[in-house]
Amino acid sequence: MSTDLPAVSDSTIRRLSLYLRALEGLDDQAEPTVSSRRLAELAGTSAAQVRKDLSRFGSFGKRGLGYSVAPLQNHLRDILGLQRRWPVVLVGAGRIGSALFEYPYFRERGFEIVAVVDRDPAKVGRRWNGVKIQSVEALPTLVRECRAELGILAIPATDAQAAAEALVDAGVRGILNFAPVQLHLGSHVVVNDVNLTLEMEALSFALRTASELGSGEGG
Amino acid sequence: MSTDLPAVSDSTIRRLSLYLRALEGLDDQAEPTVSSRRLAELAGTSAAQVRKDLSRFGSFGKRGLGYSVAPLQNHLRDILGLQRRWPVVLVGAGRIGSALFEYPYFRERGFEIVAVVDRDPAKVGRRWNGVKIQSVEALPTLVRECRAELGILAIPATDAQAAAEALVDAGVRGILNFAPVQLHLGSHVVVNDVNLTLEMEALSFALRTASELGSGEGG
DNA sequence: GCCGTCTTGTGAAAATCTTCACAAATCAGG
DNA sequence: CCTGATTTGTGAAGATTTTCACAAGACGGC
Incomplete structure (x- = not known):
């Protein structure tokens, strides 16, 4: 329907x-x-x-x-849109990338990480549960081969814009971005940012506000 | 107020x-x-x-x-509220907990994970960069000793409510919750949820919407 | 000092989001 | 069938957030 x-x-x-x-x-x-x-x-x-x-x-x-x-x-x-399988390409095989790769709830909902790339030559070639980590150069080919429309960026801020552009050029239309940087992409691309620092800062603000009863900044 | x-x-x-x-x-x-x-x-x-x-x-x-x-x-x-140090207690030493512990941007902003607890006896006793993983039973003591007002929950949904209550009882007033469950706590406690599945689903919805609008391209 | 070019700070307007409140629909029991 | 207890779906009202538009201030050049 x-x-x-x-x-x-x-x-x-x-x-x-x-x-x-x-x-x-x-x-x-x-x-x-x-x-x-x-x-x-x-x-x-x-x-x-x-x-x-x-x-x-x-x-x-x-x-x-x-x-x-x-x-x-x-x-x-x-x-x-969960009545289908969504192949996902993961960029970045560091701590966060690794945690996301193992995250059981993704696959449960149809989000399947089918390819992993990393810039670090020492990581390339390793296997994660049957998925071989590949070089970033392979990214365009991988995206096309897997027909991936979704990508996850779990890399440093400095590399994120270039990697995002590579993903988009290869056909990705939606990105989950863990890199602490604002991506600038075409308006047809959907980006969701996960900003862990921001989440902590929101808590920090809330707690500071709560404890500042009766004293505040001068106006 | x-x-x-x-x-x-x-x-x-x-x-x-x-x-x-x-x-x-x-x-x-x-x-x-x-x-x-x-x-x-x-x-x-x-x-x-x-x-x-x-x-x-x-x-x-x-x-x-x-x-x-x-x-x-x-x-x-x-x-x-970043002109101070915020000690943080991390609950859960799995993949996500580990990634958060290593996350460099937290410390940069003053959020310092000073204690880690896990339910798994096999993990208790290990050291992460000088911080010893402790049993969940030690949680109340740890929170008080560290004067932690912030906690991070990186554990399965089933354990999250109990752990959250333990944190709050011991003095925590702000929680960053990675467990995929709605926490019910007193209104003086601030909870920020990080819902990775939700983020992917929002992308999935956006892409599905875009393709169902036919051949027209976004501007 | 005076002029032209910027840019902030902010009421007012517009847009968006949430809550209210109630008619219409459903069910259980007699 | 009729009554009473529920609960949805939804216009209207209310609340909140964002955008607009412009007066007032700041600077450089002359």
């Missing part, structure tokens, strides 16, 4: 992912249906928000009853 | 972190001042947004000239 796709905000999509995760945590034998209120609790939002989010894509619930767990899971997978 | 710090949105704070990163990438010998337009380019937002964000905390710029790079860096560090 093809889903009609209106303009949907990024925050809605991110919540859909949380709904899916929450639904997968339910025992659909014991709990075959779920209300927007319950789903909201599980996902950390409000019932109205859940209904609004879902209603953008269709009427999946039944009044008086709620949403059937298994069908809703399928709808969400369909909306998010 | 804090007297001087206004209510500031999370998105503003996140952008401040990006501004700081962008400023650190500038050579302040060659470029002693920066305009809101330039900073916006570097951080991937608009000039008006930059000015609005900064103006919530003070008047840091000079009309006709822009912002002085070094002083603005200091203002941002001050706002974000």
Whole structure:
């Protein structure tokens, strides 16, 4: 079934992912249906928000009853594009790259890291669970051979822009970027940044704010 | 309620972190001042947004000239709470925990992982660069001894809620959570989730959307 | 000093996102 | 069938965030 796709905000999509995760945590034998209120609790939002989010894509619930767990899971997978396998090319075989390669939840959702490249000649040639680490020069060929449309950048900031461009030139349209740098790519390419330092700084700000009761900066 | 710090949105704070990163990438010998337009380019937002964000905390710029790079860096560090050291307790010594422990940018910003715990007895006792991995039972003591207010959860979803509660009971007020589960904690605790699957799914959705719009190319 | 060119800081307007509130639909029980 | 207890889907209202637009300030050249 093809889903009609209106303009949907990024925050809605991110919540859909949380709904899916929450639904997968339910025992659909014991709990075959779920209300927007319950789903909201599980996902950390409000019932109205859940209904609004879902209603953008269709009427999946039944009044008086709620949403059937298994069908809703399928709808969400369909909306998010998870009803297929996504081959992924990983750039960078350092600590972060290694952790991502082993990350079990990617494969579970259809994201399969099918190729790994690294700049370091000492790493090239090693095998990770059957996948041979290759040289960055092989990147364009690899992307094309694997028909990868998704790439992950887990390399230093200095190399990220060039690597991103290489990925895009070879056909990648979506990038998960762990490098602490703003990538400048064509507007048809989607980039999601994972900025670990930023996350810690947001915590730091929140804690500082909380403890500064009664004293602040001069205005 | 804090007297001087206004209510500031999370998105503003996140952008401040990006501004700081962008400023650190500038050579302040060659470029002693920066305009809101330039900073916006570097951080991937608009000039008006930059000015609005900064103006919530003070008047840091000079009309006709822009912002002085070094002083603005200091203002941002001050706002974000980076003018101090933040001891951090890491829960989970698996792949992700290991990558985070080695992550160089944390220490650079004052976030120092001073203790590591793991549930696995086989890992307890090992040393990571001078830090001994300890049992989860030691967690409360460790948090208190280190005076850690920040914790990182890099453990399976099943263990995350209990570990989070242990952290909070021992005095932690901010948590960076890599476990794919919604934590339920007191409202005085700040939790930032890093949801890698969600990030990939957002890419998947975007790509699926783009291809389903037919042959038209994005501008 | 005066002029022209920049650039900030900021109210107001526009856009976006979230919550509210309620009609319509569903079910269980008698 | 009818009643009462639920719960969805959704316009409207409310809240928040972003963009606009411009007065006021700053600097260099002369």
